[in-house]
Amino acid sequence: MNKRTLLKGAAAAFVLSAGAVFADGHEPTKVGFVYVGPVGDGGWTYEHDQGRLAVEAEFGDKVETVFQESVPEGADAERVMTQMALGGADIIFTTSFGYMDPTINVAKKFPEVKFEHATGYKRAENVSTYSARFYEGRAVQGHIAGKMTKSNKIGYIASFPIPEVIRGINAAYIHAKRVNPDVEFNIVWAYTWFDPAKEADAATALIEQGADVILQHTDSTAPLAAAEKVEGVIGFGQASDMAEFKPSPRVSSIIDNWAPYYIDRVRAVMDGTWESTDTWDGIAPGMVEIGEITDAVPADVKAEAEALRDAMAAGEYHPFTGPLKKQDGSDWLADGEVADDGTLAGMNFYVEGLTGDIPN
């Protein structure tokens, strides 16, 4: 008996003993989730967990969900996924960019298990990818930020230099610049998705240097808590509504709504219709929502921001519409031209006007 058959036998025994078997012989579909932060982070992971709960509510005892929180991106993630697959999971959602290679590696070992990787670009027979067009929300934030700033300095707490984060910076900058030509972006790379103390320090550093609007692409509410300490500084909820900081400093938010997608995909596994796909949805299908714009924002700015949101939802406006140049001054998009998804998915350059270099 070699090691592989032993593993398979162990897995089968585990499934038989652990899974409640229905009268008609069907076991509940087991759905696994791998999270990068704690479910109580109030942001990114919290919203994924809301999606998990929605799956449970939708299918009741036909599904069984398991999750593992605060899983580091790297070798540990592979171990966690392997464990879930051995534990009989039928579909596993891996919810952070850094799980991309681990997901592909583990998927090779378990061809019958379906994998869904968030925000990545590597797919396989049994690996789908899904993401949301957060940059549409960033455009709305940029518009509000450009209108609201008095110091013309906007602080941006970035996490890792990956296309998704760079897209967000560009989208916010383009729309801030459009309504306020003097606006300037100060970008801090935190190199973490979740570290409240560091995020708070970064926000404090930006505020001390004169920024009065803080945009964040990290997952905790700490930057808002730091903004709250200083009069006149505003920020936005990231990934989740972060409503506890209403009406100010949190003046609006980007909310990720994963529930419909998760329910769809789990249903596809149950029906046997699951296929490897690439999903990238925005405001229109409801995967990205703009949280309530509070009264701290003047009524006319609020109306403009909502018009921008509605135009994107209706498909009339794309946040990356030419004429746009890259940071080095070379042409990117001609007048009226719209960026294609391929370029956006691999975006690794700043648009004209942003200062500083993107770390490699």
Next chain:
Amino acid sequence: MDLSSINPVLLVASIMVASTPVLLAALGELVVEKSGVLNLGVEGMMITGAICGFAIAVNTGSPFLGFVAAAVGGAILSLIFGILTQSLLSNQVATGLALTLFGLGFSALVGQSYVGIRPPATARLDIPVLSDLPVVGGMFFNHDIMVYVSLALVIAVWAVLKFTRVGLILRAVGENHDAAHALGYKVVRVRLCAIMFGGACAGLGGAYLSLIRVPQWTEGMTAGAGWIALAIVVFGSWRAPRVLLGAYLFGGVTVLQLNLQAAGLAIPVEYLSMSPYLITIAVLVVMSASKGRVRAAAPACLGRIFHAST
């Protein structure tokens, strides 16, 4: 690049705030290790202190009571470790790691209803004359009381270890527990006291995060600060002043690199990001080496199990 946008007064003040949690935790661990016990549960005790302090401060409206509760919470958690390792003679490394895992889970459980709540503000100390001094006043004399408590604690730990009988006994237990036992000192009792002191300090450090530095409760909010504290004790070669240096250096470079990034300094961000770790290690290694002390500064009985019969 616009370095003039960095205000040195605010920068120094931020550095002191950012360094305090790690400093408190590292001081506690220093005393624990001096007594010959290696407690790897600092992270768990910090986060337990963070939620205990936060919960009590929110419910009573008093940050002071919050800090007291944080110290008590950290000490109680460390007592579990103490009983397991000192009375039941379990492995210190494994037990310490378990303590971290337990602390993280326990704090998440207790903290569920505290997400998104604002803690009562801790008043800044207004020291007459000193606080009003230009520049220096803003840098050093305009903080909350815990910053000064942590600095006082550095002096206290240093003085007690160096000049008092209590410190001598503690060090004797850490250097050679069999000899200390033969002399009639209660090794286990001394170690339990040291462990609880370490737990209380770690708890204070955690509460400083949740009540002042961030300030809010989020699961897993210590995000590795406990491990940094452990490293700083080692690199500070088990001396309070060097631990102070290590903690401030680490906190200082962390805040400084964020400020330099925000100011748009033309140094690749990767180097800035790793700089806190590199510089802290480099400086402390140089300092430990320069005195020509070849002998390792670690307490001789560090991590060894003591039983009176052996």
